[in-house]
Amino acid sequence: MRLFFFGLMLSSLGAGCVAAFLVRRAEASGHTKWACGYAIINWIQAMLGSLGMNNAGYGLCRYGVIPNPAFNIWYSALAFCRLLLYLVASFWMQTLIASRLDLLEQSSNRSYRSGCFRRLMWAQVFGAAGVLLPIAGVLFYSAYNNSNNVTSIIIFATSMWSLIAIGGITLLCNWAASIVAICSFRKSYSELRRICRLAEANEAPISARSSLRRARRFAGLQGLGVSFSLLFTVLLVPARVFSAVLYGYDSLKVVLFLIQAFDALGNAVAVLLLSGSHRMAKVERSQGSQCGCWKVEKAEHSRNQQTSHEDVNWTRKVEELSMRGMTLRSLLQFYQENLPSMPDWKYAPKEHKTRDVVRRAIIPLTSREECAFSVSAFNKDGPKRAQVMVTHNWGNLFSDLLAAVLSDALQECSFSLPAELLQEDCAFLQDLLAKMGRLDETYWICAFAVNQHISICHSNPYDRDPFTNQLHPVCQCNSTNIVDPDGRSASSEINKFDDMLRLLATTGGCRQVIAVDKSLDLFRRAWCVAEIAEAKRLQMDQSLKLWSKATLQGRARTLENLDVRDMRASSEKDKELILGKIQDVDDFNAKLQVLIFDPKSGLVATWNAMDSLQQIGEVGRLIRWGLADAGSGKVWKAWESHN
Structure with a gap:
């Protein structure tokens, strides 16, 4: 038990380090911020796993909704909270995958079953709600009725069978959604492999072939990552159930413990790779971004009354x-x-x-x-x-x-x-x-x-x-x-x-x-x-x-000293008209710098960011251009000049 406890604590520590790392990178992009939210939930869920260990008379490690023999209400409430967080984290992870499939479809103009994936995802939401309601009912009833009468037994049995039925369906939907995602990424990988062969046969430029190979490798890694997540999901639920009902078989209990310990850590590493933030620099909010921002004002004509x-x-x-x-x-x-x-x-x-x-x-x-x-x-x-x-x-x-x-x-x-x-x-x-x-x-x-x-x-x-x-x-x-x-x-x-x-x-x-x-x-x-x-x-x-x-990298710094007073217009009267609308020119210049260079929402930062979600867009983009080229070579010839 002590060894198991320290092992789970180390696992939650690793998940916490990943969450802390993503918090520091959260400003890099909206996708990274969303991945950061998943990492935090995964970390809290891992901590509750170690805190929820129970050694009441059996020396066993109990998880999830398996109740304590003494039916301690606090232990059951802790198990309920952990289950709730696990379901939220599972849904959160699938929204990250869904965003990839959506962008892959949009950028490639092809079908990758994102609609089917989202339907399965929402089926899990309703299934999870159906799982949580019976558990909440049991906890509520037990908190106010400690008797072991027939009514309690019937309510408990009914709740448990409902839990098993609905939970099983929800789990199957989760597995099915992961399989759909794996098949979709496999399809994109196969299409890129075919396009690569066609590009090499037609002696496409090196830059085009290099981009295609990078995209193919990235698509393969995405499918591998989802497969890795599916494997842990398939193994985790039986591991938690068996760890609660097996008495003896110490070697098997160690294996089951390792599966549960590596689940949180594996999910943390997976979301780190999915977010792509390990390749992105830390973004500090610029001092200039503290100045005021342009806000929508009451509609009025931009001229005198x-x-x-x-x-x-x-x-x-x-x-x-x-x-x-x-x-x-x-x-x-x-x-x-x-x-x-x-x-x-x-x-x-x-x-x-x-x-x-x-x-x-x-x-x-x-x-x-x-x-x-x-x-x-x-x-x-x-x-x-x-x-x-x-x-x-x-x-x-x-x-x-x-x-x-x-x-x-x-x-x-x-x-x-x-x-x-x-x-x-x-x-x-x-x-x-x-x-x-x-x-x-x-x-x-x-x-x-x-x-x-x-x-x-x-x-x-x-x-x-x-x-x-x-x-x-x-x-x-x-x-x-x-x-x-x-x-x-x-x-x-x-x-x-x-x-x-x-x-x-x-x-x-x-x-x-x-x-x-x-x-x-x-x-x-x-x-x-x-x-x-x-x-x-x-x-x-x-x-x-x-x-x-290259245009942005080479010239963006020349915009750092922009001053609206030095800008050009077709006539001096036009310039005077524009300046006349600005009450505080220095404040306007400061806001202009924020608008262009703010590391969170500036035009340059928004254009220049490249997280893994945008890389998926690049995969779809290459698929679209490769299929449009169809061996003609005109796209790849232009691509060389483009790069």
């Missing part, structure tokens, strides 16, 4: 702008059909920026209708309510802007691979997006959503062609450009971004994609930073799209 008639016109224009999103299908149609067919101008993807496309394609195409492109006849799908707000810099390459949008639809973190494929075979990308059901996703991009014929079309003080260095020609339409130096015109479409963001955020479903150029110049553009800050204040989901990880 006007007459009620002007308020109605202002609100109507805000609602109109929010309905000018374009589907991904329409954006690709513009890139494939409208852009190459422009007379007297040839589009060069590696040279022409968004401002060039606006001047030489969007404005000329809509000059007859004198409207925004999204509401013109060229937009075959018609304008739609925006689902995604795209913040971008007009000085960025237009092909990179579209690639960033495509990377969002493809669930890619970086857009270098979509950018390469966009130039090599746009139809291939469109077919892949159609199979994923993404072509109907709606994006709001100011170049297409704003009517350029009432804002900039008649003047061009600085936009020059990169080849000729000549100013782009101005539009000859009959519209009048609105001059709005104070940002209060109800007819203007470039002074209502704050109100439109607020409308999209409060009416639900809209998120923000930040398409960052290779030089990270977006963070030095006053309008872009204002949009990012407003979306953060409105608590919109934000995702950063960068060219590659």
Whole structure:
């Protein structure tokens, strides 16, 4: 008994060390924080295991719901609490596995039985509730009735048989869920192995084959980890039962004890590996994160108070702008059909920026209708309510802007691979997006959503062609450009971004994609930073799209001294208008640093984090690209450039 006790205490100590380690890494990612919660429950459950040992007259180690012969109510309550924690920990672990299967399905666009796994998981929840109710009933009845009458015997017998029946079904569901997960990871491993062979047969680049091998190894380890967990679950319940009913057989009792001791320690190691936090650095909350944050305020117009008639016109224009999103299908149609067919101008993807496309394609195409492109006849799908707000810099390459949008639809973190494929075979990308059901996703991009014929079309003080260095020609339409130096015109479409963001955020479903150029110049553009800050204040989901990880690693430190006073805008009046909305510039700069660099929720930290859940996403992503390539080699050729 003493040896068993110290053994269980050492096991719980190991589980506690893992829990403490995960607590220190909990800020690294949401997945790590969730794994930390499981580790803490596993540790407490292990401690209760050692505290729940009973040596009352038998010299045996008793666990779980097997009652003390003297039916000590405190011992039974301790056993009940341990069982409750064990069931919670079991469900918690399966939520970690379920999140992997969900992400694997989403990133690969294939079925890995995540729906079946979740149904089995919830069946265990209801089964566990059915197990706990009879036990709680016995404990409650015994606490207030110590007699050994027939009623007590019947209640106890009924409760125990209910416990055995429901508990057995719950246990079977647990085993079935683990088998489903193992089969799913086995399927992903087999698909990656087939893709690896195909890539090697077609002499794919070394970087692609290396990524495939790493993903295949990781998928195999995930399946092995779940198999390891299933093995302990299969052995643990019989071990706990037999340890309570076997009298004698000392060698067998030692084996049963070892199974129970290693269960907590094995689960702790398993969750450590599942979380991937052993590869991640400790994250301390930055001092700057203690400053205030942007919070949602009462809705109000971002201009001075006007007459009620002007308020109605202002609100109507805000609602109109929010309905000018374009589907991904329409954006690709513009890139494939409208852009190459422009007379007297040839589009060069590696040279022409968004401002060039606006001047030489969007404005000329809509000059007859004198409207925004999204509401013109060229937009075959018609304008739609925006689902995604795209913040971008007009000085960025237009092909990179579209690639960033495509990377969002493809669930890619970086857009270098979509950018390469966009130039090599746009139809291939469109077919892949159609199979994923993404072509109907709606994006709001100011170049297409704003009517350029009432804002900039008649003047061009600085936009020059990169080849000729000549100013782009101005539009000859009959519209009048609105001059709005104070940002209060109800007819203007470039002074209502704050109100439109607020409308999209409060009416639900809209998120923000930040398409960052290779030089990270977006963070030095006053309008872009204002949009990012407003979306953060409105608590919109934000995702950063960068060219590659190398871009972030090489240039992120250049953003440490950002000052909104030094940022650039298309005109000094625009800059003055933005600065006029900021009450405390120094406080705004501090919040901006937190927004970008905060180690817990900053844009850079969120983009750069890589826990094991994201690695599962990488596995699914490689499966999707490998199946889409189908031996053609076009994906892996672009992949080499991407890496």
